[in-house]
Amino acid sequence: MFTPKPLREGSRVALIAPSGPIAPEKFGPAVSAVEQLGLTPVVFESCHAAHGYFAGSDGLRANDINTAFADKSIDGILCIRGGYGAQRLMNRIDFDMIRRNPKFFCGYSDITALHIMINQHCGFVTYHTPMASTELCTGADEYTVDCLKTMLFKETLYELKNPDEMPMKTLVGGCARGILTGGNLSLVSSSLGTPYEIDTRGKILFLEDVGEEPYRIDGMINHLKAAGKLKDCAGIMLGYYTDCAAEHPEKSLTLTQVFEELIVPEHKPAIMNVACGHSLPSMSLPLGKAIELNSISGKITVLD
Numbered sequence: 001m002f003t004p005k006p007l008r009e010g011s012r013v014a015l016i017a018p019s020g021p022i023a024p025e026k027f028g029p030a031v032s033a034v035e036q037l038g039l040t041p042v043v044f045e046s047c048h049a050a051h052g053y054f055a056g057s058d059g060l061r062a063n064d065i066n067t068a069f070a071d072k073s074i075d076g077i078l079c080i081r082g083g084y085g086a087q088r089l090m091n092r093i094d095f096d097m098i099r100r101n102p103k104f105f106c107g108y109s110d111i112t113a114l115h116i117m118i119n120q121h122c123g124f125v126t127y128h129t130p131m132a133s134t135e136l137c138t139g140a141d142e143y144t145v146d147c148l149k150t151m152l153f154k155e156t157l158y159e160l161k162n163p164d165e166m167p168m169k170t171l172v173g174g175c176a177r178g179i180l181t182g183g184n185l186s187l188v189s190s191s192l193g194t195p196y197e198i199d200t201r202g203k204i205l206f207l208e209d210v211g212e213e214p215y216r217i218d219g220m221i222n223h224l225k226a227a228g229k230l231k232d233c234a235g236i237m238l239g240y241y242t243d244c245a246a247e248h249p250e251k252s253l254t255l256t257q258v259f260e261e262l263i264v265p266e267h268k269p270a271i272m273n274v275a276c277g278h279s280l281p282s283m284s285l286p287l288g289k290a291i292e293l294n295s296i297s298g299k300i301t302v303l304d
Contacts, residue, residue, distance in 0.1 A: 001179065001288045002124040003304075004076075004102045006155045009038045011075040014068035015132065017046040017055035019110040020083020022133045029137035030080055037136075037145075037152065039076075044068060047080055054085045061085065062092035065114075069098045076152075079107025079114075081133045086113040087187070090196055098122045106151065107131055109210075109278065112183030115287050116191060116198050119181065125288035127151045128183055128206070128276070135280060143281040151284040160283055160291070160300040162275040168298035171259055174269030175294045176235030177303065180287055182206035184277075189220040192227050200233040204293050206285060208239030208277030214246050218258045225262055235293040236263060236270040237300070240277030271295040 007013065015034065022030065027047065034041040044064040049056030068077045090113070099122040106127035107114070115126045129148050130136055140148075143163050150158060162168055181200060182188055185207045191197045209217060224230055238259065246252030253261075256272075263270050271293065276283045290303040 001119070002102055003155060003289070004104050004124055007039065007076050007104055007152045010040055012040045012042055012073055013076045013078050014044055014071070014074045015041050015047050015078055015080045016044045016064045016068055017049070017080050018061050018065060018089060018114060019055065019085040020053055020081060021050040021055040022047055022081055026133045026137055030132035033132050033136035034078065037149065042074060053083065055083075058088050058092060062089040065089065066094050066097065069101045069103065074103065076104030077106070079111045079131055081131050082107065082109030082111055084110055086110045087190065087196070090117065093117070095121050104152070109184050110187060112187035113191065113196065115183055116181070116188075117196055119288040120199055125286055128285040128287055130282055130284070135282065141281045147283045151286060158302050160285065160302065162273070162283070162298070163281050166273065166275050166281075168274055169272040170295050170298070171236070171238070171270040171272050172264055172268060173296045174235070175292065175296075176204060176269040177290065177292045178203040178234035180204050180206060180285060180289055180291050183208070183287070185209040185217065185220050186212065189223050192223060192229075198229065200229045202232070202234050204235045204237060204291055205229070205233040206237040206239060206274070206276070208241065209244060210240075210242040210278035212241075212244050214244065214252050214255050214258055217241065217244060217255060218253065218262065221258065221262045225266070230263065230266045230268065233268060235268050235295065237274050237293065238270070238272045239274045240279040240282070242278040269293055269295040271298060
């Protein structure tokens with residue numbers, strides 16, 4: 001898996017919105033947040049567009065992605081927010097061209113659909129990171145910003161560590177190595193049965209989500225399980241499950257019970273409470289990089 005060169009002070013980065021529209025009051029702070037990282041933002045049309053719950057038409061959003069990758073003056077691409085809509089773009093994106101023009105690409109949540117495709121079909125590493133119009137423009141903590149800067153500016157071996165006061169929890173003990181893949185559980189699950197289906201064979205699968213009740217989390221993990229995606233993977237990392245409490249707890253399993261009943265029987269090294277996803281503080285993840293997961297010690301090491 002090829003790793004695009006890291007960014008540097010002053011790098012020109014495209015700001016694009018492949019999914020939902022940006023609230024006008026967040027646009028200015030989002031651009032400022034990117035500038036405070038030491039980057040030079042180049043704002044694309046989708047950042048100002050709206051079409052219902054999309055940041056402009058499918059054609060406009062796909063064109064921004066294609067143009068940003070093709071433009072030799074652009075060093076990297078930052079998705080400015082998530083929402084919904086990236087999966088609608090797959091037949092409009094020129095992945096052959098993107099393969100020929102690898103560059104730093106980051107975002108998370110709905111952007112999971114693009115991460116999977118770029119990793120699997122274009123063959124280069126992308127980055128699961130907080131985004132400018134969500135976490136970064138509302139005052140992200142030092143841990144979150146430092147983790148993001150590591151992804152942006154460094155190409156080196158490193159360890160993925162939670163904040164000291166937030167220990168990870170062993171679900172299944174063991175050690176595994178593999179390419180890191182995954183992202184938002186809803187997007188990973190909905191990729192199944194499509195030409196854009198996630199490949200978990202021999203990989204470390206990361207999953208997180210937001211706003212889903214335990215029965216919904218149960219259904220999506222069971223879908224992955226039935227499709228053989230848990231059996232195929234080498235290990236599992238579970239991040240934040242933000243606002244995923246049951247409306248009626250007395251009639252629900254807990255999320256821990258869901259994980260214990262569906263993931264533990266797979267006997268793959270698995271860890272919970274990874275500080276990543278729809279909450280702060282949040283680490284950034286190098287999707288497509290080989291990592292070593294020690295689910296007993298809670299140590300996650302990037303290998304290449």
